[in-house]
Amino acid sequence: MAGSLIKIDEEIVTSAVASVTLTGIDSTYDVYMVKYNNVTPDTDVVALRGRVTESSTPNTTANYDYAAKLLRSTTSFYNSSSTNQTSYLINQDTTGTGTGEQTNGINYIFNANNSGEYTFITIEDSFLEHNGNLEGSAGGGVFTSASSVNGIQYFFSSGNIASGTFTLYGLKK
Amino acid sequence: MATNLQFIKSASGTSVSSLSVTDCFSDKYDVYYISATKIDIATAYYNNIRVINSSGVDSGANYDYAQLQMASYTTFSELRSTTATSWFYSSWQSANASDGVGLGVYIFNPYDSSSYTFMTHQSSGFNSGSGMLGFKGIGVHHIAEQITGINITSPYNYDNITVNVYGVK
Numbered sequence: 001m002a003g004s005l006i007k008i009d010e011e012i013v014t015s016a017v018a019s020v021t022l023t024g025i026d027s028t029y030d031v032y033m034v035k036y037n038n039v040t041p042d043t044d045v046v047a048l049r050g051r052v053t054e055s056s057t058p059n060t061t062a063n064y065d066y067a068a069k070l071l072r073s074t075t076s077f078y079n080s081s082s083t084n085q086t087s088y089l090i091n092q093d094t095t096g097t098g099t100g101e102q103t104n105g106i107n108y109i110f111n112a113n114n115s116g117e118y119t120f121i122t123i124e125d126s127f128l129e130h131n132g133n134l135e136g137s138a139g140g141g142v143f144t145s146a147s148s149v150n151g152i153q154y155f156f157s158s159g160n161i162a163s164g165t166f167t168l169y170g171l172k173k
Numbered sequence: 174m175a176t177n178l179q180f181i182k183s184a185s186g187t188s189v190s191s192l193s194v195t196d197c198f199s200d201k202y203d204v205y206y207i208s209a210t211k212i213d214i215a216t217a218y219y220n221n222i223r224v225i226n227s228s229g230v231d232s233g234a235n236y237d238y239a240q241l242q243m244a245s246y247t248t249f250s251e252l253r254s255t256t257a258t259s260w261f262y263s264s265w266q267s268a269n270a271s272d273g274v275g276l277g278v279y280i281f282n283p284y285d286s287s288s289y290t291f292m293t294h295q296s297s298g299f300n301s302g303s304g305m306l307g308f309k310g311i312g313v314h315h316i317a318e319q320i321t322g323i324n325i326t327s328p329y330n331y332d333n334i335t336v337n338v339y340g341v342k
Contacts, residue, residue, distance in 0.1 A: 004176065005178035005341070007342065037281045037282055037291075038203070038281075038282055038285070069241060069309075071239035071253075071311050072253065073238060074253065074255060077241065077251050100313075100317065104204075104279075104281035104293075105293070106279060106293070124293050125311075126313065127291070128289075133255070134237040134255070134312070134313045135311070136239060136310075138241070138309050165203065
């Protein structure tokens with residue numbers, strides 16, 4: 001395992017941007033991984049979302065399904081799911097601008113560049129929601145269009161990404 | 174071609190009450206992967222995780238966690254706390270030496286003194302006489318300080334324990 005994770009693209013946000021797009025997904029690998037850490041919004045009560053890109057253009061059609069368990073440190077867990085959305089929901093709840101509030105996580109992306117199959121993603125994150133309580137997501141999603149995906153875009157449901165590091169890796173075959 | 178999952182260090186212990194992996198976090202990485210595949214314990218119990226700061230192992234009530242306990246032989250359970258003294262329930266450890274465990278943990282931003290330290294983890298263990306017992310969970314150490322290592326702990330002695338730490342570059 002130690003010799004099989006290859007960095008492809010990285011974006012470090014130090015001033016506000018509307019979105020981050022990581023590209024470089026091609027047929028070299030079947031599985032890609034994204035790590036993101038220290039991700040904060042400039043607007044309160046927002047959730048991190050994601051879209052695939054085709055030829056580096058985000059696909060905004062209603063072809064995203066997701067389902068995840070929202071783990072919560074202060075109350076019962078929650079089943080979060082939806083179909084035919086215009087993006088993946090990465091944070092299954094909203095984070096914000098309070099002290100210590102940020103998002104950290106790992107996504108694995110499967111079959112993205114294979115034009116004959118849907119693109120699947122797993123979602124695993126740990127974040128402070130907009131009241132400062134620990135929450136996290138464990139689940140996945142699918143982009144229900146058999147197309148050749150070359151990247152992934154991250155953005156908040158409103159406002160900008162104020163800070164954070166996003167890195168795309170390929171898992172060597 | 175350079176790899177971006179880089180082995181940092183391994184730590185092992187025999188007949189110890191806990192295992193510290195010291196000075197494994199640095200400014201070289203911001204995300205780490207920790208694995209444990211072979212832990213033998215005197216009495217079956219959960220493995221718990223603490224962080225190491227400049228004063229040593231932090232056993233204060235500075236940990237929040239939320240864990241989904243998944244068993245092959247009974248209903249799932251939700252476990253949570255905002256005032257814990259460790260990230261409890263990271264994995265279940267059988268007292269049978271042949272049972273082993275699989276534990277993987279991601280640690281985020283430990284060395285950043287301006288950020289809390291976050292984690293996600295997943296584990297699969299075996300509860301002797303019952304069946305598989307696993308956990309999927311998250312945690313935060315809610316003090317913004319520099320964390321330099323981790324500590325795996327249980328109320329019972331570990332006969333053998335080995336933990337590996339990798340940096341995700």
